[in-house]
C-alpha cells in the first residue's frame with residue numbers, strides 16, 4: 153500500500169520506516185512511503201510555508217500555495233486514494249476505519265503545523281479529516297504515523313503470524329487478554345508471582361476459553377461501551393453472554 157504524506161518535517165517519518173514491523177513492511181514493499189515537503193514547492197527566497205492569520209490572533213497559518221503545489225506533484229506521481237487531513241476535528245480512527253483504509257491501494261495524508269492550514273486548501277482538497285483522539289498535539293505527523301502503523305499491521309504478510317492481525321485487540325471488538333512469558337515464576341520484591349495454571353496446561357481448548365473469558369471480563373470492566381458495540385454487532389456468543397452474566401453476578 154502506497155502512502156503519500158505532505159509534511160514540513162519528513163525526517164520524523166524515520167521513526168516509522170526505521171524500526172520494527174513497519175521497517176520490515178517498508179523494506180519488503182508492503183508499505184510504500186513517499187514524503188512531499190511543501191517547503192520544496194515554495195517560490196520565494198525564504199521558502200515560506202506559513203504566514204500571519206487574517207483577522208489577527210496568535211501564531212501562523214500554513215499557506216495554501218506550497219501545500220497545493222506539493223499535493224499536485226504527489227497526484228502527478230499517481231493519484232492514490234483519498235486525501236486525509238489529520239485533525240482533532242476529524243472522525244475517530246477506529247479499528248473498523250483502519251480495516252477500511254487497509255483495503256485501499258493508497259492514501260494521501262496531510263500533516264498540518266503551526267495553528268493550522270488555510271481553510272481554502274482544506275475545502276478544495278481534503279476528502280476526510282481523521283482524529284486519533286480529542287486532544288491537540290504539535291503537528292499531524294505523529295497522528296499520521298499512528299494511522300500508517302495501524303493500517304500497515306493489517307496488510308498481508310506484514311505481521312509474522314496471520315493470526316496476530318485478526319486476534320489482536322479490537323479485531324473482534326474486545327480488549328486483549330493478559331499475556332505472560334518466561335520466567336514461570338517472576339520474583340517481584342521477593343515474592344514469586346506465577347502464571348495462570350491453565351496457560352501451563354497444554355490444553356489449547358481450555359486456554360482459548362480462558363483467554364476469551366479474560367477478554368470479556370477486561371472489556372466489561374474497562375470499556376463497557378465496547379461490550380455494547382460487540383453485542384449490537386452480534387459478535388458475542390451465548391457462551392460469552394453467560395460469562396458476562398456470571399462475572400456480573402459474582403461482582404455483586
Ligand SMILES: O=C(N[C@H]1CCCN(c2cc(-c3ccncc3)n[nH]2)C1)c1cc2ccccc2[nH]1
Pocket residue numbers: 238239240241263264265266267268269282283284285286287288289290291292295
Ligand atoms: O489541524 C489542526 N491543527 C494543525 C496545526 C496544529 C497541529 N496539528 C494537529 C493535528 C492534531 C491531531 C490530529 C489527529 N488527531 C488528533 C490531533 N493535533 N494537532 C495540525 C487543528 C487543531 C485543532 C484544534 C481544535 C479543533 C480542530 C483543530 N484542528
